[in-house]
Amino acid sequence: MAGAFKPDVTLPGLWTDKPDWLQRLRALAATGHIDQTDADQLAHFAEHGWLLMERAIEPELVDALVNDIRNLHQHPGYFATTDFRHNRSHKLNGNQPDPLESIFDLYVNLQSSRRVCMHPSITHFLGLVFQAKVLAFQQLLFQVTNGHQWHQDTAYVVVDTPTLLTATWIALQDIEEGSGELAYYDRSHRLPHYIFSNDSKHSDGDTADYPHELEAACQTSQLAHHRLLAKKGDVFFWTADLVHRSHPLVLPPDTPRLSCVTHYCPATSMPHWFREPDKRGIEPYWDVGGFASSFYALPNVSQMVRPVARWEFYN
Numbered sequence: 001m002a003g004a005f006k007p008d009v010t011l012p013g014l015w016t017d018k019p020d021w022l023q024r025l026r027a028l029a030a031t032g033h034i035d036q037t038d039a040d041q042l043a044h045f046a047e048h049g050w051l052l053m054e055r056a057i058e059p060e061l062v063d064a065l066v067n068d069i070r071n072l073h074q075h076p077g078y079f080a081t082t083d084f085r086h087n088r089s090h091k092l093n094g095n096q097p098d099p100l101e102s103i104f105d106l107y108v109n110l111q112s113s114r115r116v117c118m119h120p121s122i123t124h125f126l127g128l129v130f131q132a133k134v135l136a137f138q139q140l141l142f143q144v145t146n147g148h149q150w151h152q153d154t155a156y157v158v159v160d161t162p163t164l165l166t167a168t169w170i171a172l173q174d175i176e177e178g179s180g181e182l183a184y185y186d187r188s189h190r191l192p193h194y195i196f197s198n199d200s201k202h203s204d205g206d207t208a209d210y211p212h213e214l215e216a217a218c219q220t221s222q223l224a225h226h227r228l229l230a231k232k233g234d235v236f237f238w239t240a241d242l243v244h245r246s247h248p249l250v251l252p253p254d255t256p257r258l259s260c261v262t263h264y265c266p267a268t269s270m271p272h273w274f275r276e277p278d279k280r281g282i283e284p285y286w287d288v289g290g291f292a293s294s295f296y297a298l299p300n301v302s303q304m305v306r307p308v309a310r311w312e313f314y315n
């Protein structure tokens with residue numbers, strides 16, 4: 001077996017994922033630093049492992065991002081995308097519209113992406129969860145579902161402290177049932193840690209049984225299964241270990257499911273590629289945090305795709 005649930009393992013984690021989160025929330029409230037809405041949202045996130053902020057992103061901001069996505073082909077070679085057609089991990093975009101491949105780390109080149117994934121409602125909430133500034137570091141813009149199987153992001157999204165991790169799933173359109181909507185198990189973030197055969201939370205590559213083991217554990221614990229039929233502008237947050245997947249597609253494979261997934265860690269943590277000193281570029285974002293990318297050369301980094309200077313892209 002490639003891995004197993006280990007009830008005896010405890011690891012550092014976000015305060016909202018700790019068993020004493022309620023005490024910590026009361027202590028935070030006592031500082032006067034948060035209001036009742038913050039407290040309710042933090043309590044929901046701690047208890048369930050996820051939080052839905054309905055219509056948190058204004059339609060104009062969503063429309064601006066969608067418009068930019070429709071026009072990416074006007075800037076061939078500037079955007080890293082998946083390459084499902086050739087079964088490769090990524091490629092650069094071409095000069096024709098491509099409604100199927102997913103696009104990586106659009107926050108590097110698109111102000112419209114930054115304004116969506118670092119929206120004040122997101123950075124405010126994650127700032128409270130992290131008690132630190134917010135580093136956005138792995139983003140996928142899905143045009144259609146990628147058909148992900150059951151997983152916890154800790155298996156595939158690798159940070160130096162694996163559990164200091166959250167994500168958002170932002171609907172850029174009303175999501176249709178059967179289009180590969182996000183599915184998740186409520187409260188699954190509190191299952192025992194799943195440890196791979198390499199003694200870590202990160203996948204060892206042998207993941208044939210992993211989705212089924214996760215699903216079985218959620219069902220044995222009688223966790224509620226949810227499907228997210230999000231509306232345009234909704235922001236769905238989940239914590240490091242929430243078990244989720246793309247619900248199987250029943251509509252035609254080219255059914256649009258336009259959504260933006262961004263992973264975040266506290267700015268005091270490091271995504272895995274920061275192990276290489278010349279890949280530690282961070283692009284600051286006002287006073288709330290910043291962006292890191294394994295695809296693009298951010299300040300002082302060479303050998304990767306060149307980010308487009310703002311003046312160059314928008315003229």
Ligand SMILES: O=C(O)CCC(=O)C(=O)O
Nearest residue numbers: 140148153182245246261
């Ligand atoms: O959008 C989906 O269906 C799943 C995406 C996901 O799990 C991820 O990007 O971490």
Ligand SMILES: [Fe+2]
Nearest residue numbers: 151152153244
């Ligand atoms: Fe995921």
